[in-house]
Amino acid sequence: MFSYYLRLAFKSLRRNPILSALMVAAIALGIGSSMTTITVNYLMSADPIPEKSDQLYYVQVDSWDPNNPYDDESNDPPNQLTWTDATNLMRAKQAPAQTAMAKSGGIIEPVNQDDKPFEASIRLAFNDFFSMFNVPFLYGNAWSDVADDERQQVIVLTRAINDKVFGGENSVGRSMVMAGKTFRVVGVMDNWQPTPKFYDVNNGAFDEVEEVYMPFYLKEELELPNWGNTNCWKSPEGEGFKAFLQSECINFQMWVELPTQADKADYLAFLDNYAQEQKALGRFPRPLNNRLSNVMEWMENQQVVADDARMMMWLSFMFLAVCLLNTIGLLLAKFTGKSAEIGLRRAVGASKGDLFAQHLVETGLIGVLGGLFGLGLALLGLEGIKSLYGNFVDNLASLDITLVIVGLLLALVSSIAAGLYPTWRACNIAPSSQLKSQ
Amino acid sequence: MLEIGPIFRALMRNKVGAVLIAIQIAITMTIIVNSVFMIVERNEKMQRQSGLDEANTFHISSVGFGEGFNPRSTVEADLAQLRALPGVVDAIQINALPISGGGWSMGLQTEPGAEHDGTGVAVYMVDEHGINALDVEVIAGENFAPSDIRWRASRSPTWPNKVILTKAMVEKLFPDSPWADAVGKTVYINDNDPMIISGIIDKLQAPWVGWDNVENAMLSPERMEFTATRYLIRTQPGQRDRLMPEVEEMLASSNKQRVIRGMRTVEEDRERSYRGDSAMIKILTTVMVILTIVTALGIVGLASFSVNRRRKQIGTRRALGASQGAILRYFMLENFLISSVGVVLGAGLTIGLNILLVNTFEMNPMNWYYIPIGMLVLWLVGQVAVYGPARRAAGIAPATATRTV
Numbered sequence: 001m002f003s004y005y006l007r008l009a010f011k012s013l014r015r016n017p018i019l020s021a022l023m024v025a026a027i028a029l030g031i032g033s034s035m036t037t038i039t040v041n042y043l044m045s046a047d048p049i050p051e052k053s054d055q056l057y058y059v060q061v062d063s064w065d066p067n068n069p070y071d072d073e074s075n076d077p078p079n080q081l082t083w084t085d086a087t088n089l090m091r092a093k094q095a096p097a098q099t100a101m102a103k104s105g106g107i108i109e110p111v112n113q114d115d116k117p118f119e120a121s122i123r124l125a126f127n128d129f130f131s132m133f134n135v136p137f138l139y140g141n142a143w144s145d146v147a148d149d150e151r152q153q154v155i156v157l158t159r160a161i162n163d164k165v166f167g168g169e170n171s172v173g174r175s176m177v178m179a180g181k182t183f184r185v186v187g188v189m190d191n192w193q194p195t196p197k198f199y200d201v202n203n204g205a206f207d208e209v210e211e212v213y214m215p216f217y218l219k220e221e222l223e224l225p226n227w228g229n230t231n232c233w234k235s236p237e238g239e240g241f242k243a244f245l246q247s248e249c250i251n252f253q254m255w256v257e258l259p260t261q262a263d264k265a266d267y268l269a270f271l272d273n274y275a276q277e278q279k280a281l282g283r284f285p286r287p288l289n290n291r292l293s294n295v296m297e298w299m300e301n302q303q304v305v306a307d308d309a310r311m312m313m314w315l316s317f318m319f320l321a322v323c324l325l326n327t328i329g330l331l332l333a334k335f336t337g338k339s340a341e342i343g344l345r346r347a348v349g350a351s352k353g354d355l356f357a358q359h360l361v362e363t364g365l366i367g368v369l370g371g372l373f374g375l376g377l378a379l380l381g382l383e384g385i386k387s388l389y390g391n392f393v394d395n396l397a398s399l400d401i402t403l404v405i406v407g408l409l410l411a412l413v414s415s416i417a418a419g420l421y422p423t424w425r426a427c428n429i430a431p432s433s434q435l436k437s438q
Numbered sequence: 439m440l441e442i443g444p445i446f447r448a449l450m451r452n453k454v455g456a457v458l459i460a461i462q463i464a465i466t467m468t469i470i471v472n473s474v475f476m477i478v479e480r481n482e483k484m485q486r487q488s489g490l491d492e493a494n495t496f497h498i499s500s501v502g503f504g505e506g507f508n509p510r511s512t513v514e515a516d517l518a519q520l521r522a523l524p525g526v527v528d529a530i531q532i533n534a535l536p537i538s539g540g541g542w543s544m545g546l547q548t549e550p551g552a553e554h555d556g557t558g559v560a561v562y563m564v565d566e567h568g569i570n571a572l573d574v575e576v577i578a579g580e581n582f583a584p585s586d587i588r589w590r591a592s593r594s595p596t597w598p599n600k601v602i603l604t605k606a607m608v609e610k611l612f613p614d615s616p617w618a619d620a621v622g623k624t625v626y627i628n629d630n631d632p633m634i635i636s637g638i639i640d641k642l643q644a645p646w647v648g649w650d651n652v653e654n655a656m657l658s659p660e661r662m663e664f665t666a667t668r669y670l671i672r673t674q675p676g677q678r679d680r681l682m683p684e685v686e687e688m689l690a691s692s693n694k695q696r697v698i699r700g701m702r703t704v705e706e707d708r709e710r711s712y713r714g715d716s717a718m719i720k721i722l723t724t725v726m727v728i729l730t731i732v733t734a735l736g737i738v739g740l741a742s743f744s745v746n747r748r749r750k751q752i753g754t755r756r757a758l759g760a761s762q763g764a765i766l767r768y769f770m771l772e773n774f775l776i777s778s779v780g781v782v783l784g785a786g787l788t789i790g791l792n793i794l795l796v797n798t799f800e801m802n803p804m805n806w807y808y809i810p811i812g813m814l815v816l817w818l819v820g821q822v823a824v825y826g827p828a829r830r831a832a833g834i835a836p837a838t839a840t841r842t843v
């Protein structure tokens with residue numbers, strides 16, 4: 001029966017090519033715009049590390065100004081840590097895995113004398129960084145605990161930097177000059193780009209990951225510059241790098257891995273305890289306000305989904321609504337035009353249910369056609385977004401299989417919903433009234 | 439106007455089509471009016487001036503490396519070379535660039551002490567050439583003298599004792615007195631460190647275009663002894679593109695212990711900083727155009743349908759003496775009635791969406807006059823769309839009345 005209805009539907013579409021084209025176009029436009037914005041929102045709000053996003057927690061402690069909260073509106077604690085707190089919490093080692101981190105940069109002087117020196121970004125971290133965030137390795141491994149503690153000059157490279165400096169060879173064990181010091185390469189990462197770049201969203205949640213990774217304490221040892229955001233409520237006391245590290249300026253992030261809720265409760269208790277200790281030392285002048293946020297909570301708190309993207313999605317749903325209203329109107333016109341044919345079919349024995357099914361197949365067909373064209377338009381729309389926003393959306397503007405299925409389902413469901421009333425009206429035609437005038 | 443009665447009664451017989459069109463018009467108006475409002479807002483934001491001679495200014499970074507790198511002599515040599523270059527109006531070392539997205543901010547307050555709140559201000563460290571290179575005008579007080587300029591060591595917590603502020607910043611700090619009176623007054627940085635206002639400049643924007651305090655900026659008289667530093671170069675009109683590669687080559691070859699990078703024009707900074715806004719404007723414009731077409735086509739479709747269904751009645755009316763103009767008027771008026779319901783509903787929805795956007799996205803409330811203009815435009819769209827089908831209806835021959843369909 002279905003294939004017969006489908007044949008009838010095709011015939012009916014061909015009978016009014018302009019009307020049919022209008023309907024398909026309306027649905028395609030609505031679906032195209034919705035899918036474009038849904039894609040961007042879906043990728044912006046994606047879980048970057050689904051396998052353990054509920055076990056990784058971002059650490060915040062309130063070390064801020066006694067006179068002004070860090071954030072007047074939300075009363076959130078500062079979004080980064082001071083050097084003092086980052087190193088104290090790392091030394092306490094109260095979580096099964098933990099890493100403090102910071103962004104920095106320096107000049108790489110390539111091994112090959114003919115290549116020009118160039119500047120690269122650095123992520124300072126502890127070795128747990130790689131295991132906590134499931135970083136894939138192409139060659140070698142993370143550095144050891146000893147390397148962290150002894151401040152060894154070891155380095156992990158991204159694949160791109162390894163290609164640039166070592167021509168893509170296995171560079172483990174070789175040395176490289178960066179920031180004026182010689183480092184030993186211990187590992188080369190495979191391609192890795194969490195979207196969003198959840199572990200540090202300070203300079204753009206969809207930035208590229210840093211190019212070079214080295215032990216955190218080298219910040220102090222090599223006096224590496226602050227990249228990212230530095231925020232101070234009071235100036236460092238005294239000149240020089242040491243004074244900055246001992247100051248109340250925040251430039252550091254910290255993540256801990258806490259597998260169970262009990263671990264989380266323990267860690268929070270430890271943080272509160274730590275804050276009390278610091279109060280006794282004359283720091284932490286504000287009320288107790290420590291926080292642990294898992295990955296998705298932190299993404300929400302940092303508002304990584306751009307307002308413009310959400311606004312666009314709302315508008316595109318309204319756009320889809322207009323397109324569907326349009327389709328309802330056009331279907332009404334079309335089915336009313338078919339009333340004579342419907343009357344005839346009813347008179348020769350088709351039940352209301354039969355006719356309902358037949359016309360539902362017809363609207364479904366229009367929906368699927370509209371959905372297919374709509375996906376095409378969405379691809380165009382995403383290309384348009386890439387060209388308008390530039391490189392930073394490259395990771396945010398590609399359709400995956402889930403999105404294709406969502407798009408087709410959305411088209412099918414919305415077109416059938418649009419078709420329900422016109423179909424119902426068409427089936428309620430009294431056969432006698434239509435046959436009379438023939 | 440007597441025709442409205444019959445038109446209205448006829449509409450009531452076939453409510454669904456009319457209601458569909460009315461809702462469509464209402465939603466279309468909601469989207470279009472809110473979009474136009476957003477476009478106008480973003481456009482105003484993009485039109486703001488940075489204060490720089492944008493068309494003729496570029497900047498370049500120098501990052502030193504290696505043990506023997508001497509930041510102070512490098513900066514002195516670079517500036518001397520840059521300023522001597524034919525076609526260069528002026529060049530300075532600067533810590534951050536207006537509208538570039540990255541910079542340094544501090545709080546200034548009129549009373550010393552940590553208990554007082556500061557007003558946020560963007561910090562630009564420049565020497566006495568700053569005024570000329572940034573193309574700003576000292577409108578009260580005076581520029582820094584060469585003797586005011588000090589060297590800032592990396593991570594120094596101290597500040598010079600003079601400062602130049604933008605007029606906007608002065609007005610925020612001293613709201614109760616005329617801005618020009620602020621020259622010679624003391625403001626406090628870092629809660630307690632005094633700085634005397636030695637001059638006021640007309641306009642200079644902060645690095646962050648989305649910042650509420652974007653017009654607040656200060657000039658601090660210093661050169662920086664940093665290994666990583668930036669130069670801002672203002673050229674004579676039309677010379678910028680010729681000078682850029684020259685400057686890059688000159689700096690790169692004058693000192694091998696550094697990397698020259700990040701050369702960019704201020705126009706490019708502007709394009710990058712406002713990329714989101716300009717993209718939004720383009721997307722919204724496209725949406726508006728397509729939406730208007732879709733709605734207009736919907737009106738054409740339903741009007742054609744209703745004309746076709748009423749061919750016989752139209753023929754009868756014509757046969758009974760109605761003129762072509764009367765038929766045309768009938769359909770135009772019918773559409774006008776439907777549109778009226780649509781735009782009134784649309785006005786409500788438009789305000790509703792605006793309130794929602796204001797609450798959710800911290801947008802500004804819409805000016806009232808957008809609503810009547812939007813209503814008028816959609817009325818017009820409806821009338822234009824229905825004109826074609828109405829003309830065809832008017833062309834139906836009276837003889838149609840005698841035929842069976």
